[in-house]
Amino acid sequence: MDFGSLWEETCSLLKAQMNYVSYTTWVEDNMIPTAEENDTLIIGAKMDGMIPMIQKKYLPLIEKCLSESAGRPMKAMILSKSEAEKRISGTDPDGNDPRLNTKYTFERFVVGDSNRFANAAALAAAESPGEAYNPLFIYGGVGLGKTHLMQAIGNRIHQEYPDKRILYLTSETFTNELVDAIQQKKTFEYRAKLRRMDVLLVDDVQFIAGRDATQQEFFNTFNELYNENKQIVLTSDRPPKDIQRLEERLCSRFEWGLVVDIKPPDEETRLAILRTKVEQENMQIPGDVLQEIAHRVEGNVRELEGCLTRLTAYSSMTRTPVSMEMCNLALREIFDQRKIKQITAELVMRTVCDFYTVSMRDLIGPTRKREITVPRQIAMYLTRELTGMSLPQIGEVFGGRDHTTVMHSCKTIEAALQTDSSRSKLVDQLKKMVQQAQ
Ligand code: ADP
Numbered sequence: 497m498d499f500g501s502l503w504e505e506t507c508s509l510l511k512a513q514m515n516y517v518s519y520t521t522w523v524e525d526n527m528i529p530t531a532e533e534n535d536t537l538i539i540g541a542k543m544d545g546m547i548p549m550i551q552k553k554y555l556p557l558i559e560k561c562l563s564e565s566a567g568r569p570m571k572a573m574i575l576s577k578s579e580a581e582k583r584i585s586g587t588d589p590d591g592n593d594p595r596l597n598t599k600y601t602f603e604r605f606v607v608g609d610s611n612r613f614a615n616a617a618a619l620a621a622a623e624s625p626g627e628a629y630n631p632l633f634i635y636g637g638v639g640l641g642k643t644h645l646m647q648a649i650g651n652r653i654h655q656e657y658p659d660k661r662i663l664y665l666t667s668e669t670f671t672n673e674l675v676d677a678i679q680q681k682k683t684f685e686y687r688a689k690l691r692r693m694d695v696l697l698v699d700d701v702q703f704i705a706g707r708d709a710t711q712q713e714f715f716n717t718f719n720e721l722y723n724e725n726k727q728i729v730l731t732s733d734r735p736p737k738d739i740q741r742l743e744e745r746l747c748s749r750f751e752w753g754l755v756v757d758i759k760p761p762d763e764e765t766r767l768a769i770l771r772t773k774v775e776q777e778n779m780q781i782p783g784d785v786l787q788e789i790a791h792r793v794e795g796n797v798r799e800l801e802g803c804l805t806r807l808t809a810y811s812s813m814t815r816t817p818v819s820m821e822m823c824n825l826a827l828r829e830i831f832d833q834r835k836i837k838q839i840t841a842e843l844v845m846r847t848v849c850d851f852y853t854v855s856m857r858d859l860i861g862p863t864r865k866r867e868i869t870v871p872r873q874i875a876m877y878l879t880r881e882l883t884g885m886s887l888p889q890i891g892e893v894f895g896g897r898d899h900t901t902v903m904h905s906c907k908t909i910e911a912a913l914q915t916d917s918s919r920s921k922l923v924d925q926l927k928k929m930v931q932q933a934q
């Protein structure tokens with residue numbers, strides 16, 4: 497019999513032989529069976545000041561019930577929780593393996609507007625674990641760096657506080673390990689293992705929703721750690737309130753600390769991420785290719801990385817350096833999948849013409865009247881935004897204009913978007929109209 501089940505039986509005997517208040521106070525709420533050594537059960541006591549009293553008054557009874565449950569003579573040793581935990585660390589091979597990927601560091605995390613706040617919160621949590629934000633809840637879409645940031649916290653704490661016990665696990669792993677532990681009658685050990693962590697990182701916590709036993713166990717672990725000011729970090733693909741079938745009490749606990757989101761990176765950040773990766777991996781990829789990828793592959797950092805890997809593979813297979821032509825060839829499917837490719841300049845122009853009730857002829861013609869130049873500039877800007885066409889190509893379809901004219905138009909609109917909120921709303925609306933019209 498494992499000591500977890502042994503302890504459960506012992507407790508039912510103790511319960512019958514002690515008065516209710518003493519049993520709940522000194523045993524149930526206080527004692528944690530922690531390890532077994534040569535017929536001795538090591539018990540951790542949360543109230544370590546009371547250990548001498550408990551030993552004097554209850555140790556003989558505990559040992560009697562323990563032996564009765566085990567069917568052989570057994571001893572018990574009551575230690576403070578932390579002393580008791582030291583007895584397992586040597587025997588538990590998984591005792592201090594944080595399961596972190598050492599590549600996921602703050603140094604390698606590129607910060608932009610989309611993740612600045614999340615990054616700052618993660619840094620604060622890593623600098624003073626358990627004190628700054630607890631729990632820290634990071635949410636955002638797939639491939640946006642949640643796992644990276646969470647592991648960066650773990651890696652930084654590991655570096656700054658080597659004695660702290662850190663554990664990273666996904667909520668899937670948590671569920672599976674818990675189920676295994678229940679089947680092997682090792683729930684106590686598993687519980688004890690989680691509860692002696694100083695930092696618990698649970699990734700993709702949305703997957704525990706709807707699983708009752710897991711939520712219950714997680715709730716208890718959360719409370720234990722939280723009450724002892726241990727740092728908890730959680731990630732999810734959505735904010736706590738939007739996780740369906742998540743127990744209300746868990747949802748509210750997830751919101752006790754700080755909830756931050758990571759948004760998809762803007763083009764500038766995408767380019768910075770690409771440049772960093774290229775430098776780190778020592779890849780030979782020209783700048784204009786990086787710009788093209790940053791421009792076309794929106795939304796997901798993992799996809800950006802995929803493009804680089806693919807280009808590198810293509811280049812080594814063909815034994816030719818990466819070029820713009822190779823980029824268009826090797827990444828054609830990736831680019832083609834994207835909506836922006838399906839939007840044509842014509843569609844943008846028609847939408848803008850309809851909206852402003854100007855004719856296509858005027859739009860691409862020479863007139864410099866304001867009623868025409870504004871729609872024209874917006875149409876050029878949106879064509880640049882939505883189609884992935886180059887500046888000269890856009891100039892061509894807008895009545896054979898020079899690419900510098902197109903660039904000037906784009907800059908004018910970009911500037912207006914910063915300062916003029918009604919203009920910015922309007923451009924946004926037009927953009928949506930084009931996207932919906934395709
Ligand atoms: P998520 O957990 O949100 O799905 P990941 O953390 O797994 O996303 O990130 C996907 C990939 O993108 C990882 O390889 C990660 O290193 C990289 N990544 C994401 N965001 C950044 C960033 N801001 N800077 C550098 N790399 C990033």
Ligand code: MG
Nearest residue numbers: 642643644699
């Ligand atoms: Mg992840």
